[in-house]
Amino acid sequence: MELVLDSRRGHPARKQLLTPLSFSLIHAADFADRMERQMLPALKAGAIVLADRYIYTAFGRDVARGLDPQFVREIYNFAIRPTIAFYFRVPLEESLKRILIGRPQLKFYEAGLDIGLDEDPYESFRLFQCQILDEYDRMVDEFGLTVIDATKPLLEQQEEVREIVAPHLENVLSAEHSAWREALTEEGLHGRYLESLVPEQETV
Amino acid sequence: MSNKQGQFYGYDLLAEHIQDCKGRLIVLEGTDGVGRSSQIALLREWLENEGYAVATSGLKRGKLAGKGLNEAMEGHTLGDTTMNLLYATDFADRLEREILPALRAGFIMLTDRYVYSIIARALVRGVDPHWIRELFSFALVPDIVFYLQTDVHRLVPRVLNARGFDYWESGLDFLPGRDYYDHFVEYQRRLLAQFDAIADEYGFYRIDGSQSMHKVFIDLQVQIENVISGMKPTLPPSNGSLEVPTG
Numbered sequence: 001m002e003l004v005l006d007s008r009r010g011h012p013a014r015k016q017l018l019t020p021l022s023f024s025l026i027h028a029a030d031f032a033d034r035m036e037r038q039m040l041p042a043l044k045a046g047a048i049v050l051a052d053r054y055i056y057t058a059f060g061r062d063v064a065r066g067l068d069p070q071f072v073r074e075i076y077n078f079a080i081r082p083t084i085a086f087y088f089r090v091p092l093e094e095s096l097k098r099i100l101i102g103r104p105q106l107k108f109y110e111a112g113l114d115i116g117l118d119e120d121p122y123e124s125f126r127l128f129q130c131q132i133l134d135e136y137d138r139m140v141d142e143f144g145l146t147v148i149d150a151t152k153p154l155l156e157q158q159e160e161v162r163e164i165v166a167p168h169l170e171n172v173l174s175a176e177h178s179a180w181r182e183a184l185t186e187e188g189l190h191g192r193y194l195e196s197l198v199p200e201q202e203t204v
Numbered sequence: 205m206s207n208k209q210g211q212f213y214g215y216d217l218l219a220e221h222i223q224d225c226k227g228r229l230i231v232l233e234g235t236d237g238v239g240r241s242s243q244i245a246l247l248r249e250w251l252e253n254e255g256y257a258v259a260t261s262g263l264k265r266g267k268l269a270g271k272g273l274n275e276a277m278e279g280h281t282l283g284d285t286t287m288n289l290l291y292a293t294d295f296a297d298r299l300e301r302e303i304l305p306a307l308r309a310g311f312i313m314l315t316d317r318y319v320y321s322i323i324a325r326a327l328v329r330g331v332d333p334h335w336i337r338e339l340f341s342f343a344l345v346p347d348i349v350f351y352l353q354t355d356v357h358r359l360v361p362r363v364l365n366a367r368g369f370d371y372w373e374s375g376l377d378f379l380p381g382r383d384y385y386d387h388f389v390e391y392q393r394r395l396l397a398q399f400d401a402i403a404d405e406y407g408f409y410r411i412d413g414s415q416s417m418h419k420v421f422i423d424l425q426v427q428i429e430n431v432i433s434g435m436k437p438t439l440p441p442s443n444g445s446l447e448v449p450t451g
Contacts, residue, residue: 017268021217021342022296026268029289036283071215074338078285 214341255437
């Protein structure tokens with residue numbers, strides 16, 4: 001993965017060498033690498049893979065950049081169809097408020113400045129996000145995305161998500177037996193300080 | 205001969221780039237060691253002497269992903285899907301930033317391999333044939349594609365002379381075992397079979413690559429003269445006659 005990311009994040013990106021097409025393809029390469037080396041082996045082993053964004057992000061972003069929706073879908077047809085794809089939906093204004101609070105430094109591509117919607121990064125970002133959200137709304141039916149109202153309190157959303165996930169958890173690989181986890185459970189502790197001693201787990 | 209120009213194989217993702225396209229896209233295809241680069245060097249000199257503006261391009265030479273692709277190949281760690289997407293990234297980068305601008309400016313673009321080599325190497329490795337064609341369907345249809353044909357046994361001495369057997373050109377990434385010679389022969393045999401099928405599919409102009417370099421060159425010249433008829437040289441032809449190696 002690092003090789004792919006390097007060629008994306010190294011000098012070329014800073015010099016803004018990417019066009020909508022090469023932007024799409026290099027991200028697809030990065031995704032393919034994670035698919036081939038992390039997600040597929042883990043799924044074959046029977047593990048649960050939690051993916052923070054998936055092909056839908058690419059579809060929304062690349063189509064908002066003007067690529068043909070069918071082309072982008074063909075490119076990603078090697079991706080495994082997820083058991084469940086959640087779409088945490090917030091209205092545009094809310095999403096902009098959350099991201100733009102404190103006026104962060106927007107990245108060139110993140111703000112869609114490469115496609116010339118507006119010279120002002122914030123206005124460009126607003127227009128770009130608006131198009132991406134439109135794409136997401138179109139994809140809800142096309143891919144059967146499970147929509148979660150992300151304006152609700154976090155815990156409420158989490159309960160909803162767990163209820164939907166629960167029926168799918170039968171026969172999946174269980175985590176390895178862990179002595180310290182057992183001790184924590186028996187004592188009713190959370191292990192706040194213990195967690196920091198444990199080497200970070202490889203997340204898949 | 206430029207009747208195909210202005211067309212892409214599938215998606216017109218880059219259509220805006222080829223308005224008023226005055227140049228010609230000429231592709232040389234063929235397996236490793238068949239003499240493509242020598243022919244391109246000869247053609248470039250000849251065409252420039254005739255007064256044409258000539259540019260060249262080749263696989264893995266893009267600024268964006270060329271380096272990453274070469275490093276990935278040294279590491280031997282990436283999967284087939286990832287490799288092909290990196291090839292596609294490199295190709296898109298060169299198409300948009302080298303090939304199409306040169307064609308718009310009226311250059312004759314000589315390219316050392318095109319998408320067909322990438323497609324052939326993918327098919328040999330068992331990549332989904334539909335997917336790989338869709339992936340490269342944004343490619344511009346060249347004015348002519350030459351296929352320098354050869355067979356494995358003519359290839360072996362050329363490759364040994366040049367630089368020895370290479371990991372990828374011997375298919376060691378997917379064939380079982382470690383024997384370079386056996387694998388080179390087996391891999392190139394499969395690759396040539398794929399090239400043969402692709403040559404028909406995309407209508408390549410076949411040239412017998414086992415002929416002398418001079419004969420191949422003359423065959424190329426005759427065909428290219430047809431392709432560039434109607435183009436105006438940007439400069440008057442130079443008086444220097446072109447020396448062509450014989451034998």
